[in-house]
Amino acid sequence: MPETSSFPLNRRDFLTSLGGGVLVLFTLADVEAQESGHGGHRREHEPLPRDIAAWLHIPATGEITAFTGKVEVGQNIRTSLTQAVAGELRCSPGSITLVMGDTAHTPWDMGTFGSRTTPTMAPVMRKMAGTAREMLADAAARRWNTTRQNVDVADQCVVNRASGARLTFADLAGKIDWVKTIGRDDCVTPPDKWTVAGASLPKVGSREIVTGEHKYPSDHKLAGMLYGKVLRPPSFGATLTSVDTSAAARMPGVTVIHDGDFVGIAARDEHLAQKAIEAIKAEWKQVPQISSGQLFPYIKSKEEPAPPPANAAQSAKTLKSTYTIAYIAHTPLEPRAAVAEWNGNGLTVWTGTQRPFGVRTQLAQAFNLPEKQVRVLMPDMGSAYGGKHTGECAVETARLAKGAGKPVKLIWTREEEFTWAYLRPAGIIEVSSGIDSSGKLTAWNFDNYMSGPSAIESPYESPNEHVDFHEVKSPLREGSYRGLAATANHFARESHIDELAAAAGMDPLAFRLKNLKDERVRAVLQAAADHFGWSGKKSTATRGYGLACGTEKGGYVACCVEVSISGNHHVQVNHVVEAWDSGAVVNPEHLKNQVEGAIVMGLGGALFEAIDFADGRILNDRLSKYRVPRFSDVPRIEAVLIDRKDVPSAGAGEIPIVGIAPAIANALYAATGKRIRSMPILPTLQA
């Protein structure tokens, strides 16, 4: 795909320009709506595309191109979707080019989040590719005056079983007199017959990554491009009262862009842009706002009168606990970045986002343009973890480019990323419960304030249950994060279940198995415990063992950990075994990689990550102040995959994160007898 093409090209034009060949067309009506999940509401439904969209192109040259609006952010869907398409077309993955996240060329898509690619996009692409395969096979069979049963498809060819004659996709593609069809479910290969999927194909594009050839959004460059900077307020909500840009404007090679509260620089290099932005004198009106220390009292003040607790009359023992969750930052290693280019009223933006079509809408609204005049391209980017849904950097860059009359690149600094992006919500979770004398749950009350409703439903059986999410206006800007509030809700639930097990005098594994009905949760729990050797582990004052389990978004997870405690509450996580079931496994090695990565990321939020803020500013807005997991923090990790060929594949980029925090808290309790009910754990443990 010509990435440097600077004019907006709508999809219909593009299809025309590709010329003849097999074109499999499909309506999106049966792709289920996706949701981001925060705040207890479905995201406002944007209309699903009604126009027919192209997913696959096999021209007479035989080069196969597939199209998806999904984007690659490190979760390796470029690889897994390539495997899906190649598998259905019975050809090698190397023969497929996958175009992703280009609003001019790919079907509309709500965005890459919510673990939806594998359960919703892969089946669509399988259907398209499978249908194309059958069309090619039928065409060859007709040519040979035989039937479909007598031909095979392999290596981009259709083979006549009787004669051994071969027709290549290229031979057939150019001559098929047929351009429109709807994908057929009966063409899809079931998981137990997969050949390309189900195996560990190395990451597509890895060679370009290790050689530095791959161009991330922040690497993109255009001829004559300038480098941007934006003037930032000193605190959230501050408004500009006066500004003097004259010194900056006098600098050769600098253009000042001033439009209302927006003040920015476009300069011939980034060094000059920085000097120019520093030369601007601005006065701001600031507003008082709460600080980290006031956060939980603030949320408490918003708590509603407690609902009547679920009946605990039958309980032999009752418990009530409060758990707190801090704000944390996604900290994608590549901060927000964009390159914008105007061509008359047409706008093209390369940017790192999980929602290229959403950013196109944002740009169209910001500049009052029809969407078809805006093209957004998303080169595979330097991660996101739910943190790059929005297009603020793209809009800023387009403003700078418009003002400067030249293409502009803007890369947010790390400080800007910490301060002006959004955070994983903080929150308070109140849990009260009861058990009978045999250790069966009798009552379960679970109220989440502000952090979110994902995975709030308990997999444990209780005859009396009350579960509720209460929205509270967040003092800081918040949004999606890997797994959303499933991490917070699992932390509270699985910590509390451990507290109940202790109250019942039962082993944490036995207590869970006694109260869990869901077979898949039980299966992963048992698998993790067996692999870890749970029954032989006895915690000591310096070594603790803990476990946790749960489910969300079609993923089932159980996590066993070993921690050691030394000196002044120095905590080291030594070993993690995590069992994972998300249905049929598409790429075992990449699935393990996701599970391992989620555990490492989850370990940061569990132990030490927390945003510190005061007076409308993020105080730890640098990597020297905000600690993320490094080599020395990382335990030995074993991912135990349960491959359920009988169950459709669910997404796996998010939910493997939910088990590690409660498992660590439970292990620390087992060792020290100290129950830490806050995420992160260490500041409380060491206080």
Added chain:
Amino acid sequence: MDLLINGVHKHVNVDPERPLLWVLRNELDLTGAKYGCGEGQCGACTVLIDGVAHRSCITSTGSVAGKQITTVEGLADGKKLHPVQDAFIQADAMQCGYCTPGMILSSVALLHKNPSPSESEIKQALEGNICRCGTYNRIVAAVQKAARSTTASAKERRHA
């Protein structure tokens, strides 16, 4: 100012105080070195200066004039990948890959100094490089793999 980058002399007309990272990326189109923090904390911008790993975001361009600068683009021998690059692919030691060039260069510097490092020596040498995707254990495995293959090929050369 003359810079010696990946064995090639390049003339750049820049403020000597300007960080090397941005001169590489914006003046010389060598975008393998990445921006991650601007304070030498994440290692995404790592390059080799006379074979030693440095953070190019906090290295002034003027300070490296005349020294040998190696970026990730200079590691492969034509089409043949450097053993460390190859090992990162074989070990699936990446997710988004944004940290990968810095990880690879830090690993190359380590193996140059210590051809068969232990696991803890690898972790210690790479502690300054962040992989936010959390592929740390795979990176350790990749460095071990590269160490084995480099040692093996050195032996072959000795016996040839």
